[in-house]
Amino acid sequence: MKRMSALLAAVLALSATSLSARVDVGQPAPAFSLADSNGRTRTLEEFKGRTVVLEWTNAECPFVRKHYDSGNMQRQQKEATAAGVVWLAINSGAPGKQGEVDGGDANQQIQIDHSAPTAYLLDPTGATGRAYGAATTPHMYVIDGQGVLRYKGGIDSIISDDAADIPKATQYVKQALAELAAGKPVSVPLSAPYGCAVKYAPN
Amino acid sequence: MPHSWPRLLSLIGLAALSAGAVQAAPLQSEHLAVELVAERQALVAGAANWVGLRLEHEEHWHTYWQNAGDTGLPTRFEWTLPPGWKAGPIAWPAPERLQIGDLFNFGYSGTALLPVAIEVPAAAAGTEATVRLAANWLVCKEECIPGKAELTLTLPVAAAAAAPADSPAAAAVRAALARRPVAASWKAAVSADGERINIRVQGADLPAADALDVFALQPQVLANAPAQIARDGAALVVNAARSEYFVAAPAALDLVFVERRGEALRAWQVAAPWPAAAAAAGPAAAETAHGAAPGEVGGLGIALLLAFLGGIVLNLMPCVFPVLSLKALGLAESAHAPAAARRDGLAYLAGAVSGFLVLAAVLLALRAAGQSLGWGFQLQSPLLVAALAYLMVAMGLSLSGAFVIGARLMGVGQSLAGGGGARGAFFTGVLACVVASPCTAPFMGPALGFALTQPAAAALAVFAALGAGLALPIVALSFIPLLARWLPRPGAWMETFKQVMAWPLYVTAVWLFWVLMRQVGADAAAVALLGLVALIAALLYHGRSQLQPQAGWGRRLVFAALLLLALAPLSALTTLAVRPGAEAGAGQAWQTWTPQRFEELQHRGEPVFVNMTAAWCITCLANERIALSSEDFAARLRRDGIHYLKGDWTNQDAAITRYLANFQRSGVPLYVVYPRGGGAPEVLPQLLTPGLVDAALARAAASPSPSYSTSGSSP
Numbered sequence: 077m078k079r080m081s082a083l084l085a086a087v088l089a090l091s092a093t094s095l096s097a098r099v100d101v102g103q104p105a106p107a108f109s110l111a112d113s114n115g116r117t118r119t120l121e122e123f124k125g126r127t128v129v130l131e132w133t134n135a136e137c138p139f140v141r142k143h144y145d146s147g148n149m150q151r152q153q154k155e156a157t158a159a160g161v162v163w164l165a166i167n168s169g170a171p172g173k174q175g176e177v178d179g180g181d182a183n184q185q186i187q188i189d190h191s192a193p194t195a196y197l198l199d200p201t202g203a204t205g206r207a208y209g210a211a212t213t214p215h216m217y218v219i220d221g222q223g224v225l226r227y228k229g230g231i232d233s234i235i236s237d238d239a240a241d242i243p244k245a246t247q248y249v250k251q252a253l254a255e256l257a258a259g260k261p262v263s264v265p266l267s268a269p270y271g272c273a274v275k276y277a278p279n
Numbered sequence: 280m281p282h283s284w285p286r287l288l289s290l291i292g293l294a295a296l297s298a299g300a301v302q303a304a305p306l307q308s309e310h311l312a313v314e315l316v317a318e319r320q321a322l323v324a325g326a327a328n329w330v331g332l333r334l335e336h337e338e339h340w341h342t343y344w345q346n347a348g349d350t351g352l353p354t355r356f357e358w359t360l361p362p363g364w365k366a367g368p369i370a371w372p373a374p375e376r377l378q379i380g381d382l383f384n385f386g387y388s389g390t391a392l393l394p395v396a397i398e399v400p401a402a403a404a405g406t407e408a409t410v411r412l413a414a415n416w417l418v419c420k421e422e423c424i425p426g427k428a429e430l431t432l433t434l435p436v437a438a439a440a441a442a443p444a445d446s447p448a449a450a451a452v453r454a455a456l457a458r459r460p461v462a463a464s465w466k467a468a469v470s471a472d473g474e475r476i477n478i479r480v481q482g483a484d485l486p487a488a489d490a491l492d493v494f495a496l497q498p499q500v501l502a503n504a505p506a507q508i509a510r511d512g513a514a515l516v517v518n519a520a521r522s523e524y525f526v527a528a529p530a531a532l533d534l535v536f537v538e539r540r541g542e543a544l545r546a547w548q549v550a551a552p553w554p555a556a557a558a559a560a561g562p563a564a565a566e567t568a569h570g571a572a573p574g575e576v577g578g579l580g581i582a583l584l585l586a587f588l589g590g591i592v593l594n595l596m597p598c599v600f601p602v603l604s605l606k607a608l609g610l611a612e613s614a615h616a617p618a619a620a621r622r623d624g625l626a627y628l629a630g631a632v633s634g635f636l637v638l639a640a641v642l643l644a645l646r647a648a649g650q651s652l653g654w655g656f657q658l659q660s661p662l663l664v665a666a667l668a669y670l671m672v673a674m675g676l677s678l679s680g681a682f683v684i685g686a687r688l689m690g691v692g693q694s695l696a697g698g699g700g701a702r703g704a705f706f707t708g709v710l711a712c713v714v715a716s717p718c719t720a721p722f723m724g725p726a727l728g729f730a731l732t733q734p735a736a737a738a739l740a741v742f743a744a745l746g747a748g749l750a751l752p753i754v755a756l757s758f759i760p761l762l763a764r765w766l767p768r769p770g771a772w773m774e775t776f777k778q779v780m781a782w783p784l785y786v787t788a789v790w791l792f793w794v795l796m797r798q799v800g801a802d803a804a805a806v807a808l809l810g811l812v813a814l815i816a817a818l819l820y821h822g823r824s825q826l827q828p829q830a831g832w833g834r835r836l837v838f839a840a841l842l843l844l845a846l847a848p849l850s851a852l853t854t855l856a857v858r859p860g861a862e863a864g865a866g867q868a869w870q871t872w873t874p875q876r877f878e879e880l881q882h883r884g885e886p887v888f889v890n891m892t893a894a895w896c897i898t899c900l901a902n903e904r905i906a907l908s909s910e911d912f913a914a915r916l917r918r919d920g921i922h923y924l925k926g927d928w929t930n931q932d933a934a935i936t937r938y939l940a941n942f943q944r945s946g947v948p949l950y951v952v953y954p955r956g957g958g959a960p961e962v963l964p965q966l967l968t969p970g971l972v973d974a975a976l977a978r979a980a981a982s983p984s985p986s987y988s989t990s991g992s993s994p
Contacts, residue, residue, distance in 0.1 A: 098523050100523070125882065126878075136422065137422070137423065138417070138423055138424065138425045139423075155933045155934070155937075158874060158933060158934040159874045159933070159934045159937050159938075160874035160875060160877075160878045160934075173421065174421065174422040175422070206381070209523060211349045211350060211381075211382055212349070212350050228523075228524075229524060235352065236352065237352060237417060237425045253937075254937060254940060257937055257938075257940070257941055258940055258941045258943075259941065266524050266525075266526050267524065267526075268498055268499050268524050269524070270350070270352070271350060272350055272419070272422065272423045273349065273350040273379050273380070273382050273384075273419070273421060273423075274382075275380075275421055275422070276380045276381065278380065279380075279381075
C-alpha cells in the first residue's frame with residue numbers, strides 16, 4: 077500500500093508539472109519569442125544583461141484598472157525604464173476573449189493609459205503565459221540580467237480591487253528592482269498574485 | 280475606451296442599488312442579485328441573531344469564498360450597527376470548486392447565502408432597529424466585475440428569550456448555516472516533502488474519499504488544483520502539490536473537507552499542525568539567508584555615532600554658519616544669566632533634533648508612499664528654496680536694522696532669531712536644521728543611507744543623533760560657563776556685529792536664488808525675485824510703522840497687502856517652471872548621466888567617473904571647484920579615455936535616487952570610479968582633493984581586470 081501511494085504520488089507529481097508548467101524563483105526564466113504591438117518579434121534573449129519585468133495585463137480587468145487608473149503601474153513602468161530596466165507588458169488573452177487585443181488595440185490602450193512599457197507583447201496562443209504559469213492580471217515577474225527569475229507574484233501586498241489600498245501596500249516589484257540594483261537579495265521573492273484570470277485559449 | 284463600459288455599468292448599478300437600498304427586496308446588480316435578510320421576523324435582545332446576505336448569481340457567474348483560489352477576491356462586509364451591537368465574521372458555508380481553464384477558484388454560484396451573527400444587547404428590547412451593511416464583492420464568469428451595495432434591514436427587537444416567527448428567508452439562512460463545515464474531532468498530521476504536502480487525517484466517522492474535496496483556509500500553502508484524496512485503512516490521506524507561492528507555513532493549516540453526493544452536502548473543518556522542521560522550506564527562506572549586503576555601515580550603533588559626528592562637523596559648513604553665529608551672539612548676551620542660557624541651549628537642542636525628526640518623518644512617509652526620494656528632498660522643492668531665500672533676506676534686513684522682529688519688545692540685542700527666549704532658541708534650532716540640509720557632511724552620507732534602509736524607529740534615531748550633533752557646540756557653550764566667558768561681554772560691538780552678520784545671509788539668499796534658477800529657469804526665478812522686492816518693501820514699510828507710536832489699521836492693511844504681493848509669485852513658481860537641466864555642451868569634460876548612457880559604457884567596459892551632484896549641495900560645488908574643474912583633471916580624462924558622467928539631482932530624479940541607493944546613500948555628493956574592463960567600482964570620499972581624484976582615475980585606467988561583467992544597473 078505504502079509503495080503504491082508513493083508511486084501514485086510520483087506519477088501525480090510528474091503529471092502535475094507537465095500539465096501546468098511553472099517557473100521558480102532562482103531558476104532560469106523560460107525563453108520566449110513574441111510579436112510586440114508594432115509587429116516586431118521580441119525575445120527574452122535580446123535583453124540579456126538587463127533586468128526584465130514581465131507584467132501580464134488585460135485592460136478590462138478591474139484589478140488592472142486599479143493599478144492603471146491610479147497611475148501606479150505607469151509610475152513604476154517609467155521609473156523602472158528610466159533606470160534601464162526592460163518592462164514588457166504581455167497579454168495572453170485568447171482571440172475573442174474579454175480584454176484580448178491586437179497590435180493596434182494595444183497601442184491605443186498604451187495611449188489611453190499613458191503607460192510606458194518597453195514593449196507590449198501579444199501571446200494569443202497563451203504559450204508564454206502558460207510557460208510562466210501566469211494566472212492573473214496583473215501577474216508580475218522580475219528576471220535579472222543573467223536570465224534568472226528573481227520575483228514572481230502580485231504587484232503589491234494588499235489583495236484588493238480598491239485603489240485606496242495602493243499607498244498602504246508594499247510595492248513588491250519596485251522593491252525587488254531596488255534590491256536587485258543594489259546587489260542585494262530580493263527580500264520578498266514570492267507573493268500571492270491577485271487579479272482576474274488570464275483568459276487563455278483552451279488547450 | 281473598450282474597457283470602460285463595464286465600469287460605467289457597475290456605477291449605474293451602484294447608484295440604482297443605493298437608491299433602492301431602503302426596501303428589503305433583492306437588489307439587482309450586474310450578474311448578481313443581493314438581499315439582506317434575517318432568520319426571524321424580529322431580532323431577539325440579549326442574543327446572537329442570524330442575518331445574512333443572499334446572493335443570487337446569474338448562470339455561469341460566481342463570487343468568492345474566504346480563500347478565493349487562483350484569482351478573485353473574497354466578499355467583504357462592513358456593518359454599521361446601533362451602539363453596543365456586534366457583528367460576527369462571515370460564517371462561510373462550504374465553497375464550491377470553480378474551474379476556469381487551468382485555474383481553480385473557490386466560491387459560490389447559483390443561490391448562496393453568507394450568514395453573520397449579530398449580537399443584540401439586552402437593553403435594545405422593545406425598540407425597532409436598523410442594521411446597515413456595506414457589502415463588496417467581485418462577481419466573475421471568466422471576466423470579473425466588482426460590485427458593492429449599501430443594504431439596510433429594519434426589524435423590531437423582541438424581549439430576551441422571545442421566539443419570533445420565522446421570516447420568509449429562514450429556510451435559506453438555515454440551509455447556509457447547515458453548509459458550514461463542522462469542527463471535526465479528527466487528528467491531522469502534515470508531512471511536507473519538497474513540492475508535495477501530505478496530510479494524514481485520523482479519527483471517528485471519516486467520510487469515504489470518493490466524493491470528497493478539500494480546501495485550505497490559508498492561501499499560498501496548497502496549490503489550488505484538486506488534491507489527491509484517498510483512504511488508507513482507517514485514515515484519510517491527502518496528497519497535494521505545494522503552492523508555487525508558498526513562502527512560510529502557518530502554525531496550523533486549517534482544512535475544510537466537503538463531501539457532495541447529489542444534493543446532499545457535508546463539510547468538516549480540521550486544523551493540521553505544521554511540523555516545525557518543514558515550516559521554512561520555501562524558496563524565500565534560502566533567498567533571505569544571504570546576510571547583509573556589503574558596504575553597509577556596521578550596525579545602528581556606528582550609524583548613530585557617524586551621524587552625531589556628522590552633525591558636529593555640519594557646524595563648520597557654510598550653510599549653517601550665519602545661523603550659528605546668531606545663536607552664539609544670543610548666548611553672549613545671556614552668558615551672565617546661566618539659567619536662561621541653559622534653558623535656551625536645551626531649547627536649541629530640542630529645535631535642531633525635532634527639525635531633523637520632522638524632515639526625516641516626512642521623508643520616510645513619502646518613501647513609504649512609493650516616492651523615490653533621498654536626503655535633501657526638501658531642497659528639491661522650488662517652493663521651499665524660494666521660501667528659504669525670502670527668510671534669509673528677511674532675517675538679513677532685521678539684522679541690518681530695517682525692522683525689528685517682535686516689535687513689542689524693542690531693544691538692542693533682543694530676539695535675533697525671532698520670538699525671544701526659549702521659543703526663539705527652539706526655532707533657531709529648527710532653522711539650523713533646515714539650512715544645514717544642503718551641506719551633507721562627511722560621515723553623514725553612509726549614516727543617512729543606512730538609516731533609510733532601517734525600520735522607522737532606527738531611522739529616526741539616526742536623524743535625532745544628527746540633530747544632537749549639530750546642536751552640540753551651542754549646548755556646550757550654554758552649559759559650560761567657562762566657554763561662555765570666552766565670548767566678549769555684550770555692548771555696542773553687538774550692533775556692529777549684527778550689521779556684519781546680515782551680509783552672509785544676503786549672500787545665502789543669492790545662492791538660494793541661483794539654485795532656484797537651476798530648478799525652475801530664469802523666468803520663474805525672476806517672478807520670485809519680483810516677489811522678493813515686494814517683501815523688502817513690506818518689511819521696510821513695517822519697519823517705518825514700528826517707529827510710529829500707534830499702528831493704525833490702514834498701515835496694517837498696507838503691510839498685509841505688500842506681504843500678499845510678495846507671496847503671490849511663489850504660487851506661480853511651478854507653473855512657470857522650465858527645467859533647464861544640466862545639458863552637456865560641446866568641449867565640456869562631462870556628459871549628462873542617464874541610466875542608458877551609463878549602462879552602455881558599462882557594457883563596453885569603459886572606465887567611467889560618475890559624479891552625482893546638485894545645485895543646492897555646497898559640498899558638491901566645492902568639490903567640483905577644487906578637484907573637478909582643473910585642466911589637469913580634464914587632461915587625465917582625455918589621455919586615459921575616461922568617461923565623466925555627471926548626474927544632476929537638483930530636482931527630483933528617481934533614477935539617480937536609485938543609483939545612490941546602490942551605494943547605500945541617500946544624498947549627494949557621490950563619486951564613483953569604474954575601472955576599465957569592468958570590475959568593482961571605487962567610491963571616493965565626499966571631500967575630494969585633486970591628488971586623490973587623479974590617483975583613483977589612474978588606477979581605473981590601468982586596471983586590466985579580466986572579470987568583465989555585463990551587469991547593467993547593478994554596479
